[in-house]
Amino acid sequence: METELINYEKITRHIWQNLYKKTIPPLTEAELDNIKSINDEISVQDVNDVYLPLVQLIRIYKKTMSDLSFSKGLFLQKIAENQPFIIGISGSVAVGKSTTARLLQLLLTQSFKTSTVELVTTDGFLYPNQTLTEQNILHRKGFPESYDMESLIRFLSEIKAGKDVEIPVYSHEIYDILPEKNLVKSPDILIVEGINVFQSTLNKRLYINDFFDFSIYVDATEANIERWYLERFKTLLELAKKDSTNYYHQFTTLSANEVLKMARDTWKKVNLVNLREFIEPTRSRAEVILHKDKRHKVDKIYLKKY
Ligand SMILES: Nc1ncnc2c1ncn2[C@@H]1O[C@H](COP(=O)(O)OP(=O)(O)O)[C@@H](O)[C@H]1O
Numbered sequence: 001m002e003t004e005l006i007n008y009e010k011i012t013r014h015i016w017q018n019l020y021k022k023t024i025p026p027l028t029e030a031e032l033d034n035i036k037s038i039n040d041e042i043s044v045q046d047v048n049d050v051y052l053p054l055v056q057l058i059r060i061y062k063k064t065m066s067d068l069s070f071s072k073g074l075f076l077q078k079i080a081e082n083q084p085f086i087i088g089i090s091g092s093v094a095v096g097k098s099t100t101a102r103l104l105q106l107l108l109t110q111s112f113k114t115s116t117v118e119l120v121t122t123d124g125f126l127y128p129n130q131t132l133t134e135q136n137i138l139h140r141k142g143f144p145e146s147y148d149m150e151s152l153i154r155f156l157s158e159i160k161a162g163k164d165v166e167i168p169v170y171s172h173e174i175y176d177i178l179p180e181k182n183l184v185k186s187p188d189i190l191i192v193e194g195i196n197v198f199q200s201t202l203n204k205r206l207y208i209n210d211f212f213d214f215s216i217y218v219d220a221t222e223a224n225i226e227r228w229y230l231e232r233f234k235t236l237l238e239l240a241k242k243d244s245t246n247y248y249h250q251f252t253t254l255s256a257n258e259v260l261k262m263a264r265d266t267w268k269k270v271n272l273v274n275l276r277e278f279i280e281p282t283r284s285r286a287e288v289i290l291h292k293d294k295r296h297k298v299d300k301i302y303l304k305k306y
């Protein structure tokens with residue numbers, strides 16, 4: 001990991017948490033309640049020590065992006081359009097991407113009071129089960145070939161151009177793309193979260209990173225991520241018990257041991273393979289790497305130097 005991250009500044013939590021400490025106002029009760037509504041396990045200490053300084057850093061990137069775009073406009077003797085600021089968040093399945101993304105959406109909404117902040121997950125760009133089955137790659141769901149990357153890039157390009165865009169939605173409950181679409185109204189800030197956001201189209205001509213103004217990789221050890229995956233799997237099955245339309249309902253009659261075996265199998269044969277072959281190799285495309293310990297507490301931060 002250390003040579004791979006040669007162009008990163010490694011920052012301990014202790015140093016990071018003291019950055020900007022005096023300029024950040026403490027969270028209000030209402031703001032704390034909002035955070036707990038995302039996931040009541042999120043540590044308030046982490047929000048204060050790690051995520052609020054991160055928001056300050058994003059503020060710097062946003063200002064720089066807008067200054068550059070203004071200067072480019074002067075050079076071209078054209079009035080620069082206001083472009084949305086796009087943040088990409090990647091990492092393994094079950095590492096905590098969606099929790100981080102929702103937390104960041106909330107903190108950015110609170111911090112940039114006049115800006116709209118939208119969040120999109122890239123699972124909506126998975127091919128529908130029918131297409132995956134026709135191509136005999138249903139078992140490869142989550143791997144690069146299972147995503148319609150051209151569509152994802154078209155979406156990002158339209159958002160950059162300031163348009164409202166309709167996108168497909170994936171349901172974990174149904175385990176497929178839903179028939180209805182979601183309208184993403186042209187935002188000031190867009191967060192795009194998914195295992196594939198630092199990857200390219202299959203022909204390697206276009207890289208999704210080119211659309212990002214800031215990017216985060218959420219990192220942890222394989223053993224911890226596996227544990228979070230297994231725990232989440234158990235919760236999903238619990239929730240599916242009463243809902244016969246849920247994809248996981250069919251597994252709710254299995255014994256606890258059988259469930260554990262099945263989840264371990266999926267982790268080992270699908271998600272771990274995907275992590276090692278296609279997700280972790282994209283880690284060094286992120287501006288910031290947030291490394292979490294076994295309790296989801298961020299213990300190390302890496303910031304790209306150049
Ligand atoms: N900061 C956090 N604090 C506590 N639990 C977390 C945190 N981030 C993620 N989790 C838990 O870890 C599991 C995986 O998180 P999730 O955001 O669903 O991952 P991903 O979107 O990467 O698949 C979930 O059970 C979630 O509740």
Ligand SMILES: CC(C)(COP(=O)(O)O)[C@@H](O)C(=O)NCCC(=O)O
Binds near residue numbers: 121122271
């Ligand atoms: C839909 C996904 C490919 C996307 O992962 P996510 O962006 O939700 O982390 C993944 O959650 C998934 O379903 N993988 C297939 C193997 C499994 O059922 O875990």
